Amino acid sequence: xxxxxxxxxxxxxNKEVVGILGLGYVGLPLAVTFAKKNVNxxxxxxxxxxxxxxxxxxxxxxxxADNDLKNVIASGKLSATSDxxxxxxxxxxxICVPTPLDRFKKPDMRYIESACIEIGRxxxxxxxxxxxxxxxxxxxxxxxxxxxxxESGLKHGEDFWLAFSPERVDPGNTxxxxxxxxxxxxxxxxxxxxxxxxxxxKAIHEVYPVSSPRVAEMVKILENTYRLIxxxxxxxxxxxxxxxxIDIWExxxxxxxxxxxFQAFYPGPGIGGHCIPLDPFYLExxxxxxxxxxxxxxxxxxxxxxxxxxxxxxxxSALNRHKKSINGSKxxxxxxxxxxxxxxxxxxxxxxxxxxxxxxGGLVMYHDPYIPQVKTEDGHEYKSxxxxxIMISDCVVICTNHKSFNAEDIVSKSKLIVDLxxxxxxxxxxxxxx
Amino acid sequence: xxxxxxxxxxxxxNKEVVGILGLGYVGLPLAVTFAKKNVNxxxxxxxxxxxxxxxxxxxxxxxxADNDLKNVIASGKLSATSDxxxxxxxxxxxICVPTPLDRFKKPDMRYIESACIEIGRxxxxxxxxxxxxxxxxxxxxxxxxxxxxxESGLKHGEDFWLAFSPERVDPGNTxxxxxxxxxxxxxxxxxxxxxxxxxxxKAIHEVYPVSSPRVAEMVKILENTYRLIxxxxxxxxxxxxxxxxIDIWExxxxxxxxxxxFQAFYPGPGIGGHCIPLDPFYLExxxxxxxxxxxxxxxxxxxxxxxxxxxxxxxxSALNRHKKSINGSKxxxxxxxxxxxxxxxxxxxxxxxxxxxxxxGGLVMYHDPYIPQVKTEDGHEYKSxxxxxIMISDCVVICTNHKSFNAEDIVSKSKLIVDLxxxxxxxxxxxxxx
Numbered sequence: 001x002x003x004x005x006x007x008x009x010x011x012x013x014n015k016e017v018v019g020i021l022g023l024g025y026v027g028l029p030l031a032v033t034f035a036k037k038n039v040n041x042x043x044x045x046x047x048x049x050x051x052x053x054x055x056x057x058x059x060x061x062x063x064x065a066d067n068d069l070k071n072v073i074a075s076g077k078l079s080a081t082s083d084x085x086x087x088x089x090x091x092x093x094x095i096c097v098p099t100p101l102d103r104f105k106k107p108d109m110r111y112i113e114s115a116c117i118e119i120g121r122x123x124x125x126x127x128x129x130x131x132x133x134x135x136x137x138x139x140x141x142x143x144x145x146x147x148x149x150x151e152s153g154l155k156h157g158e159d160f161w162l163a164f165s166p167e168r169v170d171p172g173n174t175x176x177x178x179x180x181x182x183x184x185x186x187x188x189x190x191x192x193x194x195x196x197x198x199x200x201x202k203a204i205h206e207v208y209p210v211s212s213p214r215v216a217e218m219v220k221i222l223e224n225t226y227r228l229i230x231x232x233x234x235x236x237x238x239x240x241x242x243x244x245x246i247d248i249w250e251x252x253x254x255x256x257x258x259x260x261x262f263q264a265f266y267p268g269p270g271i272g273g274h275c276i277p278l279d280p281f282y283l284e285x286x287x288x289x290x291x292x293x294x295x296x297x298x299x300x301x302x303x304x305x306x307x308x309x310x311x312x313x314x315x316x317s318a319l320n321r322h323k324k325s326i327n328g329s330k331x332x333x334x335x336x337x338x339x340x341x342x343x344x345x346x347x348x349x350x351x352x353x354x355x356x357x358x359x360x361g362g363l364v365m366y367h368d369p370y371i372p373q374v375k376t377e378d379g380h381e382y383k384s385x386x387x388x389x390i391m392i393s394d395c396v397v398i399c400t401n402h403k404s405f406n407a408e409d410i411v412s413k414s415k416l417i418v419d420l421x422x423x424x425x426x427x428x429x430x431x432x433x434x
Numbered sequence: 435x436x437x438x439x440x441x442x443x444x445x446x447x448n449k450e451v452v453g454i455l456g457l458g459y460v461g462l463p464l465a466v467t468f469a470k471k472n473v474n475x476x477x478x479x480x481x482x483x484x485x486x487x488x489x490x491x492x493x494x495x496x497x498x499a500d501n502d503l504k505n506v507i508a509s510g511k512l513s514a515t516s517d518x519x520x521x522x523x524x525x526x527x528x529i530c531v532p533t534p535l536d537r538f539k540k541p542d543m544r545y546i547e548s549a550c551i552e553i554g555r556x557x558x559x560x561x562x563x564x565x566x567x568x569x570x571x572x573x574x575x576x577x578x579x580x581x582x583x584x585e586s587g588l589k590h591g592e593d594f595w596l597a598f599s600p601e602r603v604d605p606g607n608t609x610x611x612x613x614x615x616x617x618x619x620x621x622x623x624x625x626x627x628x629x630x631x632x633x634x635x636k637a638i639h640e641v642y643p644v645s646s647p648r649v650a651e652m653v654k655i656l657e658n659t660y661r662l663i664x665x666x667x668x669x670x671x672x673x674x675x676x677x678x679x680i681d682i683w684e685x686x687x688x689x690x691x692x693x694x695x696f697q698a699f700y701p702g703p704g705i706g707g708h709c710i711p712l713d714p715f716y717l718e719x720x721x722x723x724x725x726x727x728x729x730x731x732x733x734x735x736x737x738x739x740x741x742x743x744x745x746x747x748x749x750x751s752a753l754n755r756h757k758k759s760i761n762g763s764k765x766x767x768x769x770x771x772x773x774x775x776x777x778x779x780x781x782x783x784x785x786x787x788x789x790x791x792x793x794x795g796g797l798v799m800y801h802d803p804y805i806p807q808v809k810t811e812d813g814h815e816y817k818s819x820x821x822x823x824i825m826i827s828d829c830v831v832i833c834t835n836h837k838s839f840n841a842e843d844i845v846s847k848s849k850l851i852v853d854l855x856x857x858x859x860x861x862x863x864x865x866x867x868x
Contacts, residue, residue, distance in 0.1 A: 137678055168692060175694070182691040208691045210684055218680050219688045222671065223696050226664070226689075233663050233730045237656065237717075243724040244571060246652050250644055254653045255660075257616040257642045258602060260609070262657050263697045283671075290677040296667045299733040 003126035003159060004191040007091050011198045017042060018199065019090035021115050023050055023080060025274075026132060026167040027096035028061045028069075033178040034203045035072035042090060043080040044118075054080035062342060063171060063178075087122035092130070092199055095119075096167065099133045100278065105301075107136060107282050109143065116144050120151025123160065128195045130163040130185075131213075134220050134279045136286035140164040140213035141188060161192030164213035165200065166220030171273075172342045182206040186216030224279040225297060230265040231276070232300035235307055238267035238434055247433075249422045267434055269399055269420040270307035270349025272338025277304065277347045308352035311397075311420060311434070315357060318418045318432035319395055327361030332385070332393035334410070335400025335421075336368045343370040350399035351376045365389055369404055390414045398423050437560035437593060438625040441525050445632045451476060452633065453524035455549050457484055457514060459708075459778075460566060460601040461530035462495045462503075467612040468637045469506035476524060477514035478552075488514035496776060497605060497612075521556035526564070526633055529553075530601065533567045534712065539735075541570060541716050543577065550578050554585025557594065562629045564597040564619075565647075568654050568713045570720035574598040574647035575622060595626030598647035599634065600654030605707070606776045616640040620650030658713040659731060664699040665710070666734035669741055672701035672868055682868075683856045701868055703833055703854040704741035704783025706772025711738065711781045742786035745831075745854060745868070749791060752852045752866035753829055761795030766819070766827035768844070769834025769855075770802045777804040784833035785810045799823055803838055824848045832857050 010016040016039070020031045023045040035041045045051045053060055057070040072078040087093060097111035112133060119129060129148065131140055140162055154160055165185040170176060183204045187193040193209060200207045210216050234252070241248040248267055256264045271277045280297045287294045316326055338348040345351060350366070355378040358364045365385045366374070373383045390396050396414040398405070401421040410417065411428055420434045444450045450473070454465045457479040469475045479485045487494055491504040506512040521527060531545035546567060553563060563582065565574055574596055588594055599619040604610060617638045621627040627643060634641045644650050668686070675682040682701055690698045705711045714731045721728045750760055772782040779785060784800070789812040792798045799819045800808070807817045824830050830848040832839070835855040844851065845862055854868045 137680060170694070173694070181693065184688045184691060206691070208688055210688050211681070214678065214680050215684050215688065218671075218675065218678075218685045222685055222689045223692055225667065225671070226696055229663060229667050229730070230660070233659065234656075236728060236730055237652075237659070240717075240721050240724065240726045240728065241652065243726060244648065244652075244720075246571060246648050247645070248652075250649050251652045251656055254618045254642055254644050254649065255656050257618060257640070258657055259615065260604070260607070262660055283674075286678075287674050290674065292674045292677060294670060294674065295733045295737065296663070296670055296730075299729045303729065 004161075004195065007126055007128060007195055008198060010091055011195070014038065016040065016091040016199070017089055019044055019087055019093040020096060021093060021118070022096040022098070022111075023054055024096065024098070025061055025063065025171060026169050027094075028054070029063050029169065029178045030094065030096060030132070030167070030203075031078055032064055032068050032072055035075070035077035036068060037203050038077060039199075039202055041072075041078045042086060043078060044084055044087070045080055045082055048082045051080040051082045054078070063169065084118040085122050087119055088124050090123070090127060092128040092195070093119055093123065095129070095131045095133060097133050098274070099135050099282070100274075101281055105281050107285050109135075109139075112139070112144065113147060116147040117151050120148040123152060123154075125154060125159045127160045128163070128192065128199065129160060130165050130196055132165055132167040134166060134224070134275065134282065135217060136282040137214040137217040137221070138286060139217060145188075157189050157191070161187060161189060161195055162213070163187035163192050163196045164216045165196065166216055168220075168223075171344060172339065179203060180205050182208050184208050184210055184216050184219045186210040186213045188213060218283075221279050221283045224276050225283065227265075227276050228271065228280045228304070229296055229300045230263070231268070231271055232303040234265045235267045235270075236303050239310060242434070249433075266422070268349070269311045269353060269434070271304050272346065272348040273344070274346050308349045308356060311349070311353050311418075312356045312360070314420075314432065314434065315353075315395060315397060315418050318416055321432075322394070322416055324394055325361075326357055329362055329394040330392065331357055331362045331364055331395045331397060332389050333364070333366040334368075334390070334396055334398045334405060335402055336366050336374055337370055337400045337402070340401050341370070341403055345371050345374050348399075353397070353399065354382070355380060365393070368400065369402065438595075438629065441560055441562060441629055442632060444525055445629070445636075448472060450474065450525040450633070451523055453478055453521055453527040454530060455527060455552070456530040456532070456545075457488055458530065458532070459495055459497065459605060460603050461528075462488070463497050463603065463612045464528065464530060464566070464601070464637075465512055466498055466502050466506055469509070469511035470502060471636050472511060473636055475506075475512045476520060477512060478518055478521070479514055479516060482516045485514040485516045488512070496778075497603065518552040519556050521553055522558050524557070524561060526562040526629070527553055527557065529563070529565045529567060531567050532708070533569050533716070534708075535715055539715050541719050543569075543573075546573065546578065547581060550581040551585050554582040557586060557588075559588060559593045561594045562597070562626065562633065563594060564599050564630055566599055566601040568600060568658070568709065568716065569651060570716040571648040571651040571655070572720060573651060579622075591623050591625070595621060595623060595629055596647065597621035597626050597630045598650045599630065600650055602654075602657075605778060606773065613637060614639050616642050618642050618644055618650050618653050620644040620647045622647060652717075655713050655717045658709050659717065661699075661710045662705065662714045662738070663730050663734045664697070665702070665705055666737040668699045669701045669704075670737050673744060676868070700856070702783070703745045703787060703868070705738050706780065706782040706784075707778070708780050742783045742790060745783070745787050745852075746790045746794070748854075748866065748868065749787075749829060749831060749852050752850055755866075756828070756850055758828055759795075760791055763796055763828035764826065765791055765796045765798055765829045765831060766823050767798070767800040768802075768824070768830055768832045768839060769836055770800050770808055771804055771834045771836070774835050775804070775837055779805050779808055782833075787831070787833065788816070789814060799827070802834065803836065
């Protein structure tokens, strides 16, 4: 029996062990989704604290239901470890590690590289390997393959199989979770395709095969590039509308009445989170290697990079109406999460505006019911203050439109409001809108 | 009774006469839609030939049903004239004139200006005036108003009312026609709003009021800017995919499986028609007056402008495989319409590619079942040749994916194909794809 037949038989008999590398906002929901379908899952996590939490059934990811985690831990279908040597117990390994940008906005491939080294050194013959982390096209074939072959001494296509299947996790999305979001999957060989489809189909309702990992890699980047350029475009037009005395929010609501060929995007203080501000720049990076300049992504990146600064200028202009400067004024930020109703402030533009306002001498505070404390890029640390501080602030800056924020109450209690999210629908002299 | 009460009463009693200026692809469908609802319509059209055709019930616009036109002419509800003095008979005037760009891509406002002069010189007191032509925000208030006041000697708000309501005609769209496409409407005064809503509601199922003409003007430009930047983005990524050995069409089909937050756009040889390649540049133009640079539109425009040239290079590369040059080769273009199944070649990128190929010494022919003859920007004139010419052509370039084109037949009969529309789904050595 060939290695491929061997693993396919195991999958058929529900005997396969699947390792998931990285138990973060992608890996943990995936691990739980598989384990709920009675697949044997080992979760690999470098943080011993997180691994221990998982093994105790203590959930730390918003998109995972607490009870689901408890149940799959109790049933023994999921266990977590920080011991990567146990990759040798796995028939398949799925990689869900971060792919950040460094401070020069270049891809930071260290997490993928280190995962490949761990896998190469520990895996047994006949292991299926799939990357889910967003990265530039050609990563699987040209970056991962040589590392794994070198570390393992094994040969791709015979001894192991490589594939790519992009995660499509949308934090806070209650309609589309891991199991009911269609999954794109591309393998390097026919055997890899068969094995990967057999594994994923156990947990995911719809797996959509494509002809290669590089196509699957490009799919994910296209999805998020679409979002980046549309948000950047509407941000740029919003800034123009501010000068032309046109309410951009009214424009968008009216444009939405077009029943075809339009999708609404909304302006804001900038783009946050771990996908849209990062993914397109992975593509821009690899494009250079092909002597290719992605001008749309470049331009969108430029707009996005300038947004926090432009928002600081808005705050300055608002205070100017009251004959005040940023320097010495009490400025309260309402909401620092990068989108509503989640507890995640990664890449949040609010933090960048807070840095700039603080550096200009503003007395910065913030209130966010979801986030008790933050540390900004410039190293400033803040704790969420009481909501009532809006009453004694010179300016309140609405950065996140959490559902719990009451527009009427904010207007009645604040002296001056800079609303970057169209939270305040009433007309008021106090309100300065994006 | 005030002028406003007077016209509102007329509208209520179905006594109002509505003039429609310009009986082109926007004006004629609108005129017929109104007349079908028993509104008295006078169509004003500078071309005596077109006016005569309308009066004889001879339809020349694809989106108008021949019988609808015949019926409203027979019932007397619609009549056409080239005599603009008859504007004096109208209670309301709707302007549907072209708003092209000049050869330096600057707005050509002459049609709107001349319409305003005709109206100002001929209208009676108490006339409602609405512009439907796409134009930059502030046109109605800052460009039209002074011209009409000057020519008429009348005063806005008392003697006449100005408004803007963007046309949303999508040529060839069979699901959404004039009457069932929601219509955005913005007037300068409350009276103008009341009158305009009362008129439009007779013909259009859903009229969506906004607070000012400039908001309505921006709505239309936002809709088409959205399309411009997304098509440009996918064109740029398609060119990169060509270098990376990634099938962009496969990528888009896979990305479409994402059930939220994605709308598919497809690459092509460039953007054609009378909206998307023009409208955003109206906004770019006015933005300059506000010291504002619309970098996304600028970048998208740059990509779009280069597409025909890049397609010419694709043709050159394809011929190179056969050790041929463009110079001296027979090159047949299949489809010159700017989109499938319509008879309109305005701004079609096919014509620009034909010009460049011809200028490089190519022996250019085209076949399009919808378009018997064309004249390019460089002044070359062509007549559609027989489809069978594909058999004796050195290269066939698919520029429009008309439904009537049979991919299998084209592959079997052609020597070499450059497919810019993903018409050919089979793999073949003969086919060179965008």
